[in-house]
Amino acid sequence: MTWQQPSARERKAILDRTRSIAIVGVSSKPSRPSYFVATYLLSSSADYDVYFVNPAERELLGRPVYPSLDALPVVPDLVDVFRKPKWPGRPWRSALGFSGSNSDCTTTTPCRSRTMPASTW
Helix, strand or coil: CCCCCCCCHHHHHHHCCEEEEEEECCCCCCCCCHHHHHHHHCCCCCCHHHHHHHHCCCCEEEEEECHHHHHHCCCCCCCEECCCCCHHHHHHHHHHHHHCCCCCCCCCCCCCCEEHHHHHH
């Protein structure tokens, strides 16, 4: 089974069910897309519990930054990964192992950011 991007209706349903989001590769640099997503989610009226993951950061926007998904205090409903295409391995392996389920996503998937609910891993 190959992962397929959900339709607009399916994405809306995923977001409606989502309460916690982990942003892997979040940056403290305001020019980075991950920083924009972090500020957007924190200011969102959807009231998500947002967790930041980046071993090079300690705190961002007044919140702790965790070194890995395994270090989070909760299992997030959704993980958003921001990585350069040449470095996809560690976050993908961590996210795939974190969910404890099988997936056809591989550590060589070249994507800058991909949002996948834990239920599809």
